[in-house]
Amino acid sequence: MQKATNSDTSMETLNSTRQGTGAVQMRIKNANSHHDRLSQSKSMILTDVGKVTEPISRHRRNHSQHVLKDIIPPLxxxxxxxxxxxxxxxxxxxxxxxxxxxxxxxxxxxxxxxxxxxxxxxxxxxxxxxxxxxxxxxxxxxxxxxxxxxxxxxxxxxxxxxxxxxxxxxxxxxxxxxxxxxxxxxxxxxxxxxxxxSSRNLDLFKIQRSSSSELLSHYDSEIKEQKPENRKSLMFRLHHSASDTSDKNRVKSRLKKFITRRPSLKTLQEKGLIKDQIFGSHLHTVCERENSTVPWFVKQCIEAVDKRGLDVPGIYRVSGNLATIQKLKFIVNQEEKLNLDDSQWEDIHVVTGALKMFFRELPEPLFPYSFFERFVEAIKNPDNNTRIEIVKSLVQKLPPPNRDTMKVLFGHLTKIVSKASKNLMSTQSLGIVFGPTLLRAENETGNMAIHMVYQNQIAELMLSEYNKIFSSEED
Missing domain, CATH: 2.30.29.30 (Pleckstrin-homology domain (PH domain)/Phosphotyrosine-binding domain (PTB))
Structure with missing residues (x-):
């Protein structure tokens, strides 16, 4: 009886397949008995007319007895x-x-x-x-x-x-x-x-991401599989020399001798192997080294801006390419010959960016820490003339490198302000740019926002009253 039921079901499935266009339909004639209900889970795929393929194994998601759909989805x-x-x-x-x-x-x-x-x-x-x-x-x-x-x-x-x-x-x-x-x-x-x-690809990928020691061990195993005539590579020699106990001891002893005999920093500086940096050094250190009171790099940058940057919109406000600025910084630190008229420094914003970076990286700002509070108290004075006189006296008390560099820098910035109709840089704009760069408290506290206002105002006063503040130096 069971065989007859299955036979009828199969024949009717074939007939419905011949009538359709490749679609598979399943009809259940009778589902009263337990055996017939079990037979409902057995599906057949008919890819071509009259052609019966092997039964599909049930997927784990289809192990439960679901109601069969009219059309069986693709594999x-x-x-x-x-x-x-x-x-x-x-x-x-x-x-x-x-x-x-x-x-x-x-x-x-x-x-x-x-x-x-x-x-x-x-x-x-x-x-x-x-x-x-x-x-x-x-x-x-x-x-x-x-x-x-x-x-x-x-x-x-x-x-x-x-x-x-x-x-x-x-x-x-x-x-x-x-x-x-x-x-x-x-x-x-x-x-x-x-x-x-693709285990080979996995190995290579792991090697690519591994540390140098793992890379060495991988190449060691590769070398062992090579033919004898090909075992003259550097990695092979390193492997066998490192595996030899006597060679290890010899290497260790040489390293110890090198470490104990390594030259001092002063010796390396005297030989020119390590050079003093321009960026990041104290202003007085740079000036003493150059036997001057104004760093030559500051002079060169100001000269370049005076020559081709006074009319440039946003001068000192627009940022230059950081990578190029870093390259310029590296050349200056290496004391290589610097020519700011070279085509690689054609963008004047690179020069101004490097100059601002020089002042920003000073260990102690152009306005020394010991003078910061005194300049802040001076700018708070309500009377403008009194304010100018106090600032003037403070400037005269500054160390010569700070005072002379300040005079050269603000004298240059007054030229920028005189071309404000073209470069769009007013006294207030330059004060915002240079205030936090040239002045800062040694220990920043919760008054940073207030300090920033005073920093900008001091820089603006130095610009607007430049002639009065530096009059004694010009006499």
Whole structure:
């Protein structure tokens, strides 16, 4: 009786298949008996008319007895384990670091891979149009871990493939990202560790990210597999010399002798191996070294700006290219010959940026710490003439390098102000730029905002009343 029922069911399935166009329909004639209900879970796929393929093994998601649908979905859809929206960022491609750009992706997890789509419609297109291929991640041999340090966002984990691709996945909802992490981890753990997982690529990728000691040990193993005539590489010699006890002792003794006999800093400076820095040194130290009261670098920068920067809009306010400024700083520190008329310093904002950096990196600002409070008290005076006289007396009491450098700098800035109609830099604008750069308290407290106001006002007063403040120096 059971055989007859199954036979009728199969024949009717074949007949319905011949009537349709490749679609598979399942009709259940009778589901009264227990045996008949069990037979409902056995599905057949008919790819061609009259051709019966092998039964599909039930997927873990389909182990329960669901009501059979009229149309059996494709095999790819049966293998889908999880899908949904997540934030995705690809940060490495074949070991090469990429710029992190987050985007929303429709993520489909199957038993072996993850596919990324912009939206679920693209997944449907990939099943019908063979020309469309989504970005895919092979999970065989992949590694998954939480990556809090890779992003300021919360709930971020990273997937690293054997080919060196790295992906970050993220969601603001805790239970969603935890569910995805566990699902992907389970998929990776279920995959076999077989040669098809590109183990060689995984080894190379690990070597690329490993430390120098791990890299050396890897090449040691590679050298052992080489032919005798090819064992003359540097790594081979290092390996065998390091493995020899006597060689190790000899290397250690040489290192000890070198350390005990290493020259002092003064000796290296006398030989010119280590040179005194211009940036970051005390102003009086730089001036003593140059036998002057104004650093030559300050003079050169002012001369260059006077020559080709007075009419430039936003001079001293617009920032120059930081990399070029750092290059200029390096050349100055190495005491190499500097020509600011060279084409590489064509951007005048690089010169002004370097000059501001010089004053900003002074260990003690141009207005010494011991004078800061006195200048602040002077600027608080309500009477303008009294304020000018107090500031003038303070300037005269400054050390010569500070006073003379201040005179040269503010004299140059008055020329900038005289061209304000072209460069758009007023006294107030220059005060905002140079106030915090030239004046600051030794111990910053909660009065930073108030101090900033006074810093700007002092710089403005030095500019607007330049002739009165420095009149004694000009007599």
């Amino acid at each position: 790819e859809q049966l293998m889908v384990e999880k899908e949904g929206y997540l934030q995705k960022a690809k940060i490495a491609d074949g070991g090469k670091k990429l710029r992190k750009n987050w985007s929303t992706s429709w993520i489909v997890l199957s038993s072996r891979k993850i596919e990324f789509y912009k939206e679920p419609k693209q997944q449907a297109l990939s099943n019908t149009k063979t020309g469309y291929k989504p970005e895919s991640v092979d999970l065989c041999g992949a590694h998954i871990e939480w990556a809090k340090e890779k992003s300021s966002r919360k709930n971020v984990f990273q997937i690293t493939t054997v080919s060196g691709n790295e992906f970050l996945l993220q969601s603001d909802i805790d239970f969603i990202i935890l569910d995805w992490f566990q699902a992907i981890k389970n998929a990776i753990d279920r995959l076999p560790k077989d040669p098809s997982c």
